[in-house]
Amino acid sequence: MIELLSPAGNLTKLKYALHYGADAVYIGGKKFGLRQKADNFSPEQIKQAVEYTHHLNKKIYIAVNIYAHNQHLDEIKNFIKYLKMIKVDALIISDPGVVTIARKYAEEIPMHLSTQANCTNYESVKFWQKNGLQRIILARELSIAEIKEIRQKVPNIELEMFVHGAMCISYSGRCLLSNFLIQRNANLGDCAQPCRWKYSLVEETRPGQFFPILEDEYGTYILNSKDLCLINKISEILESGIDSIKIEGRMKSLYYTANVTRIYRDAVNNYYKNQHNYQSKNIYLDELEKVSHRQYYEGFYNGRPDKNAQNYESSGYIRNYQFLGELIGKKHGFYQFNIRAKFSIGDTIEFISQYLEDDFSWTVDKIYDEEQNEIEFTKPNTIALLKLNRKLSPFTIIRKKIDKC
Ligand code: SF4
Incomplete structure (x- = not known):
């Protein structure tokens, strides 16, 4: 089966990604992993993450994909030696210098070429294969036709592609x-x-090329890519010979990680169950609309994107649902939730868990604080208790539709 690969910005998100159906996760250390603003993992936390992931018989890859400068190299060498010692499943690398270090000090750990290296053709894939890479994370800027040709020309290497998440206006x-x-x-x-x-931008050096610029009182957003979403292409992707499909978003919330992962998980399982008669379900896109995102599009999947690839009107996120909190335990008949946002008695909240069919809504009748006192509403960063007459799965998440009046 194809691998479903999810992002994990910290240990909690990693647990949610795995529990909601990822076969593998990718994370970054405190340095060298191209997401400095994510929580990221200390060396000790990487070790815990590896143990947790391997305990579930799943895989964990570590991004070491910066373009390094001379002063980084010694530290990278030590980091890679540490990753070898704790037995991570692969290193994600872009820089040929880091490839050289990894080959020298951690030969037995597979190397995956980061999308940051912009591999866009089969000769390039062969080049990296000769240089010891086991997997190529293809550039996001490839069409499915190009991907199929690469697969056909280089059958004996693992190929990974992005299916969901933010896009850059530049090459990844x-x-x-x-x-x-x-x-x-x-x-x-x-x-x-x-x-x-x-931006308020005037481009004067390209006569004959007219970039649509829509402006509001704040300016324009001509560099603002929409988010990639290939949920409606799952059957073709699975038939293309790709080995791994990847979700972007180490900086996203655990709710985002969990919900997007379970949608792609369901789609992949659905495909394998109904290979000759696969039908995408409406709920997939409905649910993907319920996480914070920019407008969706299909990236370079069908070739060069047209002018609709950018959102010229706003750089803001679309947020239809609010992530309210996650289940952290059960005590004296109460479910304990870590609260992320306010909800009140009378609100309708939704419970989501690993399987789409288990989701349900509930109108809140009572809320309790940690000491079991009744309260009218929850406060972020507190623990709240709920009493329900049904069983909740571990890792249940609560959310609420945002009232747009
Ligand atoms: S395109 Fe945007 S998100 Fe991507 S690297 Fe450039 S500024 Fe950053």
Whole structure:
């Protein structure tokens, strides 16, 4: 079966990703993993993450995918030696210098070529294969036709592709906008996402090429890519010979990680159960609309995206649902929730868990604080108790539709 690979920005998110159906997770250490603003994992936490993941017979890959400068190399060498000692399942690397270090000091750990290395053709795949890479995470900028051709021309290497998540206006993060504008380096994992900022921009050097620019009182957003979503292409992707499908988003909430993972999990399982008669379910897109996202599109899947690939009107996220909290235990007949946002008596809240068919709604009749006193509403960063006359699965999440009046 194809591998479903989910992001994990910290240990809690990792547990949710695995519990909601990921076959493997990818994480970053405190340095070198291209997401400086995610919580990330200390060396000790990486060890715990490896043990937890292996206990479930799943896999864990560590991103070491910065474009390193000389001063990083010694520390990277020590980090890679540590990753070898704790037996991670693969290293995700972009920089040929880091590949050289990994081959020298951790030969037995498989190396996956990061999408950051922008591998876009079969000769490039062969090149990296000759240099010891076991898996290629293909550039997001490939169509499915190109991917199929690569598969056909290089049958004996693992191929991974992104199916969901944020896109860059540049080639997968190899971009100097953030460096240039505020001295924060995207290639060292510190991008400030200036492509999402509101610009007033005039491009005068391309006569005959008219970029649509819609403006509101704040400016325009011509660099602002929509989010990738290939849920409606699952059967073709699974038939293309791809080995792993990847969800982007180490900085997203545990609710996002869990819900997006379970949707792709359901779609993949659904495909394998009904291979000759696969039908995507409406609930997939409905649920993907319930996580915080930008407008969806299908990226480069069908070839070069047209002008609809950007959202020219807003760089904001679409948020239809609020993540309220997660189940952390049961005591004296009460379910204990870690509360992330306010809800009140009388609200209708939804409980989601690993399987879509187990979701249900409930109108809140009573809420209790940690000492079992009745309260009218919850407060973020507290524990609240709920009494329900049905059994909740571990890792249950609660959410609420946002009232847009
Ligand atoms: S500025 Fe935007 S396009 Fe450039 S690396 Fe950051 S997120 Fe990607």
